[in-house]
Amino acid sequence: MTATIKDVARVAQVSIKTVSRVINNEPHVTEDMRTRVQDAIDQLGYAPNISARRLVQQRSYMLCILLHTSGFYQSALINKVLEVGYEYDYDILIQTYFPSQTRSKNKLSGLINERRIDGLITTPPCDTDELVLELVKKSRIPLVQISPYSPSPEVPSIAGDDRQGAFQMTNHLIELGHRAIAFLKGPRNHRTSQERLAGFHDALNLAQMVIDPQLELDSEFNFEGGYTAAKIAMSTQKPPTAIFGGNDEAAFGAIYALQEMGYSVPQQVSVCGFDDVLNSKNVWPGLTTVHHPVDEIADRALSMLVALLKGEAWDHEEKVIPSRLVIRGSTAQAIQPGQ
Amino acid sequence: MTATIKDVARVAQVSIKTVSRVINNEPHVTEDMRTRVQDAIDQLGYAPNISARRLVQQRSYMLCILLHTSGFYQSALINKVLEVGYEYDYDILIQTYFPSQTRSKNKLSGLINERRIDGLITTPPCDTDELVLELVKKSRIPLVQISPYSPSPEVPSIAGDDRQGAFQMTNHLIELGHRAIAFLKGPRNHRTSQERLAGFHDALNLAQMVIDPQLELDSEFNFEGGYTAAKIAMSTQKPPTAIFGGNDEAAFGAIYALQEMGYSVPQQVSVCGFDDVLNSKNVWPGLTTVHHPVDEIADRALSMLVALLKGEAWDHEEKVIPSRLVIRGSTAQAIQPGQ
DNA sequence: TTGTATGCGTTATCAG
DNA sequence: CTGATAACGCATACAA
Numbered sequence: 001m002t003a004t005i006k007d008v009a010r011v012a013q014v015s016i017k018t019v020s021r022v023i024n025n026e027p028h029v030t031e032d033m034r035t036r037v038q039d040a041i042d043q044l045g046y047a048p049n050i051s052a053r054r055l056v057q058q059r060s061y062m063l064c065i066l067l068h069t070s071g072f073y074q075s076a077l078i079n080k081v082l083e084v085g086y087e088y089d090y091d092i093l094i095q096t097y098f099p100s101q102t103r104s105k106n107k108l109s110g111l112i113n114e115r116r117i118d119g120l121i122t123t124p125p126c127d128t129d130e131l132v133l134e135l136v137k138k139s140r141i142p143l144v145q146i147s148p149y150s151p152s153p154e155v156p157s158i159a160g161d162d163r164q165g166a167f168q169m170t171n172h173l174i175e176l177g178h179r180a181i182a183f184l185k186g187p188r189n190h191r192t193s194q195e196r197l198a199g200f201h202d203a204l205n206l207a208q209m210v211i212d213p214q215l216e217l218d219s220e221f222n223f224e225g226g227y228t229a230a231k232i233a234m235s236t237q238k239p240p241t242a243i244f245g246g247n248d249e250a251a252f253g254a255i256y257a258l259q260e261m262g263y264s265v266p267q268q269v270s271v272c273g274f275d276d277v278l279n280s281k282n283v284w285p286g287l288t289t290v291h292h293p294v295d296e297i298a299d300r301a302l303s304m305l306v307a308l309l310k311g312e313a314w315d316h317e318e319k320v321i322p323s324r325l326v327i328r329g330s331t332a333q334a335i336q337p338g339q
Numbered sequence: 340m341t342a343t344i345k346d347v348a349r350v351a352q353v354s355i356k357t358v359s360r361v362i363n364n365e366p367h368v369t370e371d372m373r374t375r376v377q378d379a380i381d382q383l384g385y386a387p388n389i390s391a392r393r394l395v396q397q398r399s400y401m402l403c404i405l406l407h408t409s410g411f412y413q414s415a416l417i418n419k420v421l422e423v424g425y426e427y428d429y430d431i432l433i434q435t436y437f438p439s440q441t442r443s444k445n446k447l448s449g450l451i452n453e454r455r456i457d458g459l460i461t462t463p464p465c466d467t468d469e470l471v472l473e474l475v476k477k478s479r480i481p482l483v484q485i486s487p488y489s490p491s492p493e494v495p496s497i498a499g500d501d502r503q504g505a506f507q508m509t510n511h512l513i514e515l516g517h518r519a520i521a522f523l524k525g526p527r528n529h530r531t532s533q534e535r536l537a538g539f540h541d542a543l544n545l546a547q548m549v550i551d552p553q554l555e556l557d558s559e560f561n562f563e564g565g566y567t568a569a570k571i572a573m574s575t576q577k578p579p580t581a582i583f584g585g586n587d588e589a590a591f592g593a594i595y596a597l598q599e600m601g602y603s604v605p606q607q608v609s610v611c612g613f614d615d616v617l618n619s620k621n622v623w624p625g626l627t628t629v630h631h632p633v634d635e636i637a638d639r640a641l642s643m644l645v646a647l648l649k650g651e652a653w654d655h656e657e658k659v660i661p662s663r664l665v666i667r668g669s670t671a672q673a674i675q676p677g678q
Numbered sequence: 679t680t681g682t683a684t685g686c687g688t689t690a691t692c693a694g
Numbered sequence: 695c696t697g698a699t700a701a702c703g704c705a706t707a708c709a710a
Contacts, residue, residue: 002454004687015697020689028695045477047452051399052687054390056702062430070421072618075414082409082435086446091401091432091455096421107425113386115341116430138384223621252621259623279411282562282591283622284598343703354681359705367679391703395686 003044012040023048063305064093064111065121066132071222071249072277073294077123077146080298088306093117099129108132112139119305121146125189142308144301149191151318156308158301158319162192162274165290165323166199169244169272172288172325174207177334178242178270182233184219184226184254186246193221196246196274215240219250226253234261234269241269241334248273248280248289255287255330266332276326285329293321342383351379362387402644403432403450404460405471410561410588411616412633416462416485419637427645432456438468447471451478458644460485464528481647483640488530490657495647497640497658501531501613504629504662505538508583508611511627511664513546516673517581517609521572523558523565523593525585532560535585535613554579558589565592573600573608580608580673587612587619587628594626594669605671615665624668632660 005023009016014037021029022037029037040046054060065081067074078094085092095111098104111117112135119142126132127148136143145157173181183200186193197216204211217233219225226245230253233240243258245251251273255265263269266285273280276291300319308314344362348355353376360368361376368376379385393399404420406413417433424431434450437443450456451474458481465471466487475482484496512520522539525532536555543550556572558564565584569592572579582597584590590612594604602608605624612619615630639658647653 005689006687016688017690017697018695021696024689030695033696045452047449047454049394049687050453050455051390051393052702053689054702055388055394055687055704056689058702060390067421070418072414075411075417078414078417078433079409082406082433085435086442091450093430094417094421094433096424103425110386111430113384114389115386116389249621252618256621256623279591279618279622282588282595283618284595344705345703355704356681356706357679360680363705369679372680388703391686392705394688395703395705397686 003046008040012037062117063090064117066126076294080295144305153316160292162195163199166196167202168325170203173242180240181242182215182240183244184229184246186221221247223253226250227257230254230257243271245273248275248277270331288328288331291324342385347379351376401456402429403456405465415633419634483644492655499631501534502538505535506541507664509542512581519579520581521554521579522583523568523585523589525560560586562592565589566596569593569596582610584612587614587616609670627667627670630663
């Protein structure tokens with residue numbers, strides 16, 4: 001039988017309330033009492049039963065972060081969450097959510113309705129899912145959104161600056177002399193897709209280059225999407241001299257497709273991505289990309305949620321963290337016509 | 340105010356016990372009663388308070404999987420765990436554990452001592468950590484080990500067949516004509532390191548090749564380890580014609596080092612890895628590797644733990660799942676001397 | 679087949 | 695500064 005608060009109280013010859021005070025570092029306890037209780041705790045190897053605490057306090061001390069797909073970006077996010085997770089008094093539940101699967105929906109409903117979690121963090125595209133929104137609304141648990149599709153002043157959110165990042169990257173390509181740049185678009189229900197495309201346009205406009213719809217290919221934020229789109233792009237009349245992947249994984253797909261077709265990267269075709277996932281620097285010659293501040297996003301999302309749970313106020317402004325250009329070996333001077 | 344079991348009982352005009360029976364699908368309830376209760380539940384939007392249930396049942400309905408590092412292999416494991424996680428009635432807590440950090444130790448102690456988890460899964464090298472072992476022993480919670488350092492008949496464990504996989508891979512290299520094969524060793528406290536080295540030796544012995552300690556380099560299961568070791572290997576008098584990375588990440592490090600030194604892979608030097616992580620097939624020309632059955636391992640570890648929690652018996656034999664050779668583009672015929 | 683009463687281990691109120 | 699006692703919401707002997 002494991003020791004309870006009553007056992008401690010008995011051994012220390014005090015009331016359970018006093019023990020409770022010591023456990024929770026409450027004031028109004030003499031030093032004498034405190035040590036007496038502490039000795040009893042040590043002697044009995046007592047640890048509070050968290051379920052009882054949760055019941056009486058009406059909270060679970062659990063947070064949940066909702067993920068849809070499982071790519072490198074998500075893994076990076078998970079790693080950071082795990083890393084900073086034990087800084088908080090909450091356990092962090094990482095949960096995948098697939099709207100198409102009934103089991104997945106039931107799991108999430110249970111999680112929220114049975115009050116197993118105190119707060120929720122969504123990642124794209126979970127913030128656009130109706131069930132998620134409905135459950136959060138009904139249960140009134142605090143929500144923090146990461147890169148939401150449509151940021152609302154009513155919901156705290158945090159995102160990287162995708163538009164500015166794509167703008168910088170496109171400028172980089174233009175400076176290298178590229179005039180035919182293919183852009184691999186991401187999924188429609190991600191705001192990042194739109195923002196990155198917008199940044200791409202910003203740079204083209206600034207350089208007074210024409211926006212050629214033919215060079216904007218439908219893709220996905222994964223290897224297969226980039227692979228397929230790159231093959232299509234290179235099969236046109238006037239193939240691009242550079243390919244801007246919607247994210248790193250799509251860029252890797254593009255690189256693979258190019259190598260398979262016999263093009264050398266970056267000598268013949270430059271490729272760049274977006275996100276700066278872990279392996280971007282580990283794959284020769286290194287992927288030129290935009291560093292997406294996933295670490296800071298994870299960190300701040302978590303601390304915002306915890307602050308919200310403490311009842312702290314927030315300023316109703318979306319936090320946007322700057323992105324940063326990372327130039328590696330996959331981009332180079334464009335081949336000049338006739339060269 | 341959210342509805343409780345009492346509210347349901349009042350609305351349905353029955354006792355709370357009857358409601359309880361309906362919730363938990365217990366027998367001895369007439370169909371009439373059951374529908375009446377169900378109607379009340381629906382009407383009130385009632386969901387049981389999990390904390391109360393946990394308190395009275397003395398269990399948390401939470402499992403924990405303990406991870407040390409955060410590489411691609413771990414990410415693959417996490418992804419699989421998340422994928423199959425909602426098949427069970429347990430929430431799955433993914434927790435990193437760094438023995439050197441006090442906060443990390445406290446987190447784990449709390450998790451176990453406060454009975455926040457019902458069962459634990461360890462991954463290397465957490466199974467060798469004293470605190471982990473001690474906490475598990477004291478609390479008597481069920482434990483399942485993944486690829487433990489020293490499998491014990493008292494603790495259920497599951498692993499991939501590293502020795503056989505390394506044996507097959509080495510044979511593959513030998514068949515390609517390689518006679519000077521460098522092997523990048525993994526960390527000492529992983530059994531996988533030893534097993535893979537043993538399989539390497541098995542194949543050398545079978546081919547009656549000498550075991551050259553110079554060709555067995557200390558490395559780590561990560562990019563930097565492989566990178567550094569490969570640079571050292573290629574700087575010797577008689578550089579190897581093939582490099583067998585201890586795992587895929589080390590192999591990627593080796594490939595990067597080789598490219599940086601001007602060697603082409605696989606034309607001049609063959610490289611292979613172990614694990615078959617996600618990006619192994621996505622990096623041109625594809626990494627030849629051994630497929631480590633991480634999906635099956637995660638799946639079975641979880642189901643074993645749940646079975647244990649149900650009080651089911653197990654046969655006290657370590658489960659070893661075969662590995663499988665995956666030949667891609669990073670290995671090729673050895674360059675013959677004088678060629 | 680259904681209901682009553684008790685306890686799980688904590689926190690919190692309020693009186694001493 | 696300290697302590698008795700009442701919740702918290704559910705499950706479960708045991709009784710009807």
